[in-house]
Amino acid sequence: MNIVVTVKQVADPNIPPSHIQLDDEAKRIISPFGIPPVMNGYDANALEEALRLREAHQGKITAITLGEESSRDVLKRAVAMGANTAVLLSDPEWLHADSASVGQLIAAGIKKSGPFDLVLCGRQASDTDGGQVLHWIARYLDIPVITPVVKIDAVEGDTITVQRLTDDGVQRLKVKLPALLGVSSEMNEPRLPSMRGLMGAGRAMIAAWKKKDIPVELPAPRVELRKLAIQIRDSKAEMIPGKTGAEQGAALADKLREKGLI
Amino acid sequence: MPGILVIGEVAGGRLLPASLEAAAAGAALAKSFGEPLFGALMGDAGGALDSATEAFAAGFATLYLVEHASLHSYTAHAHASAAQAVINAAGPSVVICPHTLRAREWVPCLAAAIDTGLIMDCTGVAADGADLVAHKPVLGGGVVGEFVIRAKPIAPRIVTLRSGASARAADAPNAKVERLPFEATANDRVTLLEEIAAQTSSGPKISDAKIVVSGGRGLGSPDNWHHIEAAASALGAAVGCSRPVADSGWVNSSHQVGLSGNSINAELYVAIGISGAVQHLAGINSSAVVAAINTDAQADIFTRAKYGVAGDYKEVLPAFVERVRQLKG
């Protein structure tokens, strides 16, 4: 089974709000000093699931990313976790691509990297909170997409059976391969790279493709980002006093009653 | 004259309240653009759709209905094609949908299929000349992006709205209802095998409860979850949780509050053992009063909470519950 996993390098989503920095010119989030960028969390879940599928069904895992030259690091991490090959799509012209174009480029990269049965993406990236790119990839690959997927039940022949989260439970769906799944965090706990993996990853061959390698004509952007602004929350709660926890608890109930909330 | 199309959502046998918020945002946009306001609902003919039609109809020039058995159980394919049928009939310049869990799947499917501009999980939309401007939190909510979709050549422009983004529509005359013919195309690549309803707690639904009591990783272990259940039952509240609690399977994901879970509509939100990450706060509407119990007086939750208790929930919560029971008699 050949699996492609899309992995995006993102600013650490746990950056304390007070430490967030923006590059106004480039309309980008800057990773503050000491808080390096990370692999998007849902993409780590997707890669973990790919590794488990490979353990059960053999095959090959390709990790692919689109980003700046420095996003090589996220591919190295993917290889350290166990991906067989890695592809970096990087061209200055692509840095401001919108979700649709990013999806179109990644789809072209996936096609170029060889035959595949399954594409695993994260359900969303924690920097854009977009939840779109996976759908554009699926569209340009002309394959079905299911998201958010919380469990893979079985792979049999050319079908995969998955569980998709709904508002009040899950749906079990049988999907014909090739297909694309948007992976959610309920699916698994991503492994940490092993020592050996980390050492090997330093030497890993990473294919780097530019515009001349991926000849797609991008349309005018459908969506434009005009500006980013930091949201500041600087209010402070009224703290409920009390000599003991029990006193505070009762006082909180009284306060909520006094305010007509309960 | 194109129009603004609001696609409401019928689920669990009723119109989701977030549909009315989307309608309010649509009405404001229709006014700014000087375009008519259309509505649409899709579902299986009969009960739920009929009552939803009644609840939704106010204020639209036309309310389009797509009734088809294939829309009984949600699948992205059927929903996106039904929406496409409405778009073909109404020819809108903008489409607005509530940002529900299923909308996160079928709306981008639709946008990609018809190759148009989409911005999801917006907290506000407005007209800027002929362009559409949307505000959307990114990086979990620590940053807000201002996005633009130009009038040309992108049509229709699609946005999904986060619950709590705008006030509900006031009463207005009911729309003329128009039923659209719909030929469901079979999808031979995806088959729905079954729907498994989650084992959830009793009490109100989290999406429309007036009070939500939510527990986080600070509860320590699933064995302590009964504390949350007890507090919720004393308050007549729905039970919520943070993501690590759902990921670890202490409770079902359908209780999760936040960016990747539910947006709640509560007036009071009680957060217990929750640190207050931006991604969690993203699920709490801005008008909700937050009360928090956390051992760490520096926890971020206290920058959003109105009332805070710095303490161990094991000491605070039982006394709180007892007092609530007394007060409620």
Ligand SMILES: Cc1cc2nc3c(=O)[nH]c(=O)nc-3n(C[C@H](O)[C@H](O)[C@H](O)COP(=O)(O)OP(=O)(O)OC[C@H]3O[C@@H](n4cnc5c(N)ncnc54)[C@H](O)[C@@H]3O)c2cc1C
């Ligand atoms: C893309 C993305 C999407 C996400 N979506 C969501 C989402 O939808 N919802 C969500 O919740 N999170 C979401 N998260 C995760 C989020 O970033 C946080 O990791 C998460 O909300 C933390 O959960 P928590 O507060 O329960 O746990 P923690 O951050 O571990 O906090 C536990 C808290 O409990 C307190 N505590 C410990 N013991 C006690 C005690 N005895 N009594 C009282 N308090 C105690 C601690 O002081 C601490 O503040 C998302 C993250 C990403 C990257």
Ligand SMILES: Nc1ncnc2c1ncn2[C@@H]1O[C@H](COP(=O)(O)O)[C@@H](O)[C@H]1O
């Ligand atoms: N630049 C990128 N490189 C690799 N994968 C990406 C990129 N952008 C998005 N993706 C994938 O698409 C998913 C959804 O992204 P988004 O639409 O930005 O939320 C992510 O979880 C990734 O798996």
